[in-house]
Amino acid sequence: MKFTSAQNDRASGVMLAMACGDALGAGYEFGPPFEGEVLMKGGNGFNWAPGEWTDDTSMAIPILRAAASGLDLRDEGVLDEIVAAWVDWATTAPDVGVQTSGVLRGIEPTASAARASAKRIHDARGRSGGNGSLMRTAPVALAYLKDPAGLAEAARAISDLTHFDEDAGDACVLWCLAIRHAILTGEADVRVGLSALDPDRAALWSDRIDDAETKQPRDFTKNGWVVEALQAAWSAIVNGEGLVDTLERAVRGGRDADTVAAIAGGLVGAQWGLSAIPAAWQRIVHGWPGLRSLDLVRLSTEVLRGKPTEERIDYAGYGDISTLVQHPHDPGVWLGAVGALDNLPPEVDAVVSLCRIGSKQVPARIRERLEIRLIDKVDPAENPNLNFVLADAADAVATLRAEGHTVLLHCVQAQSRTPTVAALYAARHLDIPIDRALSEVSAALPHARPNRAFRAALQSPALTNSRSGRS
Structure with missing residues (x-):
């Protein structure tokens, strides 16, 4: 499959729009819904720098790097590398989600150990449907633009590393297939992935999507739950007028604002493209492990092209x-x-x-x-x-x-x-x-x-x- 210029633009926008949503919401996380101006201001309880992304994007980076290296994200050895990167990151990260932190704490840095830990937490608490796997799922879509079935498998496999709950895996499959569809067509449609779920699950999610389309992001008061996080992000997209307005709407929904905006960013970036992301945001977006906006774009381009970025282009x-x-x-x-x-x-x-x-x-x-x-x-x-x-x-x-x-x-x-x-x-x-x-x-x-x-x-x-x- 040869991608058009517009498809390349949309694919290049996925990770950067995700990071922008994350950084935009970082200064408002845990706050109530609000109206008015939204600034990429940083601060808040973790003292983020303006433009600094949080754990949402940080956890996506090892996935993106593996995909940029041409690795199959379903391979157990690759999953081991991703988990090892997460375990290392979590030792110094200022913010790690409660569920994810519980899974990664004290484990051997392997996929099997992570899955076992995730199941233990699920069994102990009776649930494990946090939004922590959905927030990081966007790069999976870039790796499987030519293989929707493989995409669904990889999205669920990476979700399962920290989130045993079926809702979390379903949400990642739906969102990644929607990102793929948006890159290829320019249309945002989260329903395109319903056929990848079991019929009863598809019917449940169809009702949830219908509900999201009748509400605003602020109406989802439990957006730390993966279902309401997806609903809030989708609500922002269907009500938004362009990329910037969509991400601002997601942030104004409050509570887990950075995560909802990061989730929305992955899909709205695929819909509108890199060219719709303001230069003012691109200049200051940065985060672990010492990357900036251009690095995200180049890694995304390497996933698409299947080869490293040139150091110089000969004109x-x-x-x-x-x-x-x-x-x-x-x-x-x-x-x-x-x-x-x-x-x-x-x-x-x-x-x-x-x-x-x-x-x-x-x-x-x-x-x-x-x-x-x-x-x-x-x-x-x-x-x-x-x-x-x-x-x-x-x-x-x-x-x-x-x-x-x-x-x-x-x-x-x-x-x-x-x-x-x-x-x-x-x-x-x-x-x-x-x-x-x-x-x-x-x-x-x-x-x-x-x-x-x-x-x-x-x-x-x-x-x-x-x-x-x-x-």
Whole structure:
């Protein structure tokens, strides 16, 4: 199966949207439902840094890494490695769920030991249906896009490591199959996995899904239970208007807000894609074990492509890639082609890339870096979130400038993407009329000729509306 650009975008959004939901909710965990602004603020009882993810994403990382290495997540040896990583993580993690902590504490770091411990806890308490396996399940979907039956097996096998309860395994199967479906089609539909359950279980879950669609996330007062966590996440998605609104709705539901938002993030990321995730979130999202947003995207890409990410992407065959000029309206913004990364002016300390680059293509001294997914094609299917991406990229440049950074904005040849975003930056933040901005930016770049889809987008008053003073 060869994936389209849009499918790659959606697959790349799964883990990062999950982490963003997690980090967004971290500052509100255990609090009541609320209305109003939702900020990626950190803090709370565990003193999270702004943008830091919690145990939800941390427990997904060993699964993602195993999948990126091409391993079969159903293999007992692979499951042993995942459990060993969890046991090691849990020794220093600031927050480990009550049920998961009970399972992992004091066991041999093997899958069989974890399953035995999970069963003991279930037998002792009479239940073990916490949301701790659903919260981490998203990467399983990436590993089995071509094999839905294998996906269902792997989702349940990994759930069973810490959660003996059948509800937990069912929820992971349903959610992973929904993520797979969203990546492939762009549609969020949690019912697509019902056929993978036994008929009586499918009927039960169908009723639960129906109930979720009549309520809001705040209505699920026991969202630490896997059933209500799934219902709350699905409620946020069916009521949400886009990725950001969905995750904010999930957080406003309160209580186990970070976990519900992380669960919702995996599916809404698969629905809307990486290109719908705000650059402001991407800049600060991070967490155990020392990873950032770009690392999640690269690991996700490695799962899809079945090979490691290149350290450098060779664009030599594309023609002239040496362009490097200052923005005609802001000397603190440099405009360039990808070759400019090898010849950066010393004052440049931030890079915004509008094309695919290798993991080591940006000089190591650059600490502020963003990769914005923007495809230089006119087909709307290639850029399903075009207006959002253009505005977000322009606003990211403005934010970096407001922080005192000198920015390189580049694509492959500074031909279409770079002049478009550079002109929009001037229009939105420097009060330059868009036609003049595009003309003067294009005059400064020797190969500038933005494609007609980008030009058409720039004619939208809502897109080019000045935001000076509000960067």
